[in-house]
Amino acid sequence: MSFDYLPYMRENHLPHMWCPGCGIGVVVKSVIRSFDELGWEQKDIAFVSGIGCTSRAPGYLNVNTLHTTHGRAISFATGIKMHRPDKHVVVISGDGDATAIGGNHLIHAARRNIDITVIVNNNNIYGMTGGQYSPTTPLGAKAATAPYGNLEPSFDLAKLLIGAGASYVARGHVGNGRQLAKFIKDGFAHNGFSFIEVVSNCHTQFGRRNKMADPMNMVKWISDRATPLKKFDEMSDSEQEKHFPVGVLHKDESRPEYTDTYSNLISSLQDKA
Amino acid sequence: MSDANESMRDVKFWPGNVVIAEAAAAAGCDFFAGYPITPSSEIAAHMAAILPKKGGHFIQMEDEIGAMGAVIGASLAGAKALTATSGPGLSLKLENLGFGYMVEAPCVIVNVMRGGPSTGLPTHPAQADVMQARWGTHGDHPTIALVPAFHHEMYTETIRAFNLAEQLRMPVLVLIDEVLGHLSDGMVPPKPGEFEIVNRPMWDGKPEDYQPYFDDKGDVPPFLPYFEGAQWHTTGLNHDETGFPTTNPELVTKQMHRLMRKVTGNRELIDSIDYYEADDAEIGIVSFGSTARAAMVAIKKAREKGIKVGMLRPLTIWPFPNKQVEEFSKKVKALIVPEFNLGQIVYEVERSVHSDMVIKRINKVGGVPINPNEILAGIEEVA
Ligand SMILES: Cc1ncc(C[n+]2csc(CCOP(=O)(O)OP(=O)(O)O)c2C)c(N)n1
Numbered sequence: 001m002s003f004d005y006l007p008y009m010r011e012n013h014l015p016h017m018w019c020p021g022c023g024i025g026v027v028v029k030s031v032i033r034s035f036d037e038l039g040w041e042q043k044d045i046a047f048v049s050g051i052g053c054t055s056r057a058p059g060y061l062n063v064n065t066l067h068t069t070h071g072r073a074i075s076f077a078t079g080i081k082m083h084r085p086d087k088h089v090v091v092i093s094g095d096g097d098a099t100a101i102g103g104n105h106l107i108h109a110a111r112r113n114i115d116i117t118v119i120v121n122n123n124n125i126y127g128m129t130g131g132q133y134s135p136t137t138p139l140g141a142k143a144a145t146a147p148y149g150n151l152e153p154s155f156d157l158a159k160l161l162i163g164a165g166a167s168y169v170a171r172g173h174v175g176n177g178r179q180l181a182k183f184i185k186d187g188f189a190h191n192g193f194s195f196i197e198v199v200s201n202c203h204t205q206f207g208r209r210n211k212m213a214d215p216m217n218m219v220k221w222i223s224d225r226a227t228p229l230k231k232f233d234e235m236s237d238s239e240q241e242k243h244f245p246v247g248v249l250h251k252d253e254s255r256p257e258y259t260d261t262y263s264n265l266i267s268s269l270q271d272k273a
Numbered sequence: 274m275s276d277a278n279e280s281m282r283d284v285k286f287w288p289g290n291v292v293i294a295e296a297a298a299a300a301g302c303d304f305f306a307g308y309p310i311t312p313s314s315e316i317a318a319h320m321a322a323i324l325p326k327k328g329g330h331f332i333q334m335e336d337e338i339g340a341m342g343a344v345i346g347a348s349l350a351g352a353k354a355l356t357a358t359s360g361p362g363l364s365l366k367l368e369n370l371g372f373g374y375m376v377e378a379p380c381v382i383v384n385v386m387r388g389g390p391s392t393g394l395p396t397h398p399a400q401a402d403v404m405q406a407r408w409g410t411h412g413d414h415p416t417i418a419l420v421p422a423f424h425h426e427m428y429t430e431t432i433r434a435f436n437l438a439e440q441l442r443m444p445v446l447v448l449i450d451e452v453l454g455h456l457s458d459g460m461v462p463p464k465p466g467e468f469e470i471v472n473r474p475m476w477d478g479k480p481e482d483y484q485p486y487f488d489d490k491g492d493v494p495p496f497l498p499y500f501e502g503a504q505w506h507t508t509g510l511n512h513d514e515t516g517f518p519t520t521n522p523e524l525v526t527k528q529m530h531r532l533m534r535k536v537t538g539n540r541e542l543i544d545s546i547d548y549y550e551a552d553d554a555e556i557g558i559v560s561f562g563s564t565a566r567a568a569m570v571a572i573k574k575a576r577e578k579g580i581k582v583g584m585l586r587p588l589t590i591w592p593f594p595n596k597q598v599e600e601f602s603k604k605v606k607a608l609i610v611p612e613f614n615l616g617q618i619v620y621e622v623e624r625s626v627h628s629d630m631v632i633k634r635i636n637k638v639g640g641v642p643i644n645p646n647e648i649l650a651g652i653e654e655v656a
Binding site for chain 1: 303306326328330335336338340341342344345346350351354368372500501502503504505506508509
């Protein structure tokens, strides 16, 4: 029997606002499957986002949903998680939202190792505002604000997050939903800051400007470059440049989780009283 | 021990910033997020020390934007949340402050004013953020801002700020300045039970029937925190009663007017004014915060010289008491508006009164507060 997504959806708010073939759908499906497989109750989940196409996702899900300001989702999520450490807090964000305007919150939440999962739908572009280049737009790629090709080098988000202290970092892509769901589920289950980068397609804003207006072409472009970590590590530098590694890129279960640490502080002060 | 000694023991010599932190805790605040900035930092430091002892949470965020976000997030999860900052920090908080108005998240923001613009005078007082407090975030929005002038008022007004935030489901600002924040003065904090604590109106129906912005009982829809089974949607987009975005002009208009009515329709609850020597006054002063304290000294001195001066001192500066200022102006031949800036609240005074009213501005910048003699000179000029 096929999986029934509808109990997790706010059916009366469909149809969704995304373009046909948008990669966000694959991400949302993976999120729902992961909620289900972990047996998380809908009332115990806060699903938080910033602003952008990706950030519209929470509105369609029947959990506690918070659509905040551009870039700031993680800070709101931090407030929720600190006040209710017993609940599940998940953030979904676009690459511009999470890593440009929201980059500061992203690295600091990772550093604290607070138990929030951040999923970044990395479509290499500012989708909602009309295709301006983002911190993950490849060098040379065309964008509304890079008509002669992007002049700026891009972030490697996974490396950035590992450097910042995230204790779970994985990268998947929209060409392999099953694998992505596994990473997301793992990230949810991990007690600490987890980060899942999803290499995704915005054929409308990125593809159209870069000879991939058809979503299938763009997903193929992504899938062809996605390489399991082990295989990627064995590649030559020039081969690596044409690919990106997917998999669980970092996992450290030894780091204390921030709200656990804070709870310990509270109990130690209570003991003294 | 004698009663006198006992009560001496109750006297606290706290800097204003500590008064505010203590009052917040007394009001039931259980969450603080902030970012260090002079001259407000002691509020954060004090909250960091006392909150975990009470089972509450403190976090120093990576910037003021994040602090405001965390405060609203915690509030939506049910916390009574506080943040404190100074000018540059308030500038950063403004976008999320607007979000707070839009989603109707109760919370309190303290701004310990210092000289500006920009980095300005970090260690010196000013009263130059009063218009920013009212109009700083973009779009039409209601504003409540309280301006205590004394230590006991910083205590009671902080509690009142929490009460108003809860009762009206909206962010409330408290504006003090560097002098009030850092000055230590004696006060006896009221004991629990000696002041009222109001909590947000709660939804008591079935969680599945909850509509976060449905207001059949008034303009303040009942609240149900996250994780209680309602699974409601919160967005900074204009939204209908169910919380979901709408661009329907009628629904947006209805929402916007209701947000404004929470303040315009509750003036009796929100307004607070102290009249000082006002009954027989022939010259009126309108002043607030620490400057009003200098004005009180000036009034005494003027009265010693036989000049009948009195003062209207708003404790609630936003919404501005236009009507009360108008009434006050009718009894006097001139109004003096001392404020520690280059002229902000005087605009509100001017538009409250008859156009031929004599209004004397007393303004100052530079970090040294307006002193009583400067106000006295102004009084003598119009006397
Ligand atoms: C403070 C602020 N600046 C700018 C914007 C305009 N804006 C809305 S969405 C967006 C970028 C969206 O791109 P991304 O985060 O990559 O998400 P996507 O739409 O691609 O999912 C921008 C710049 C805004 N809403 N708020």
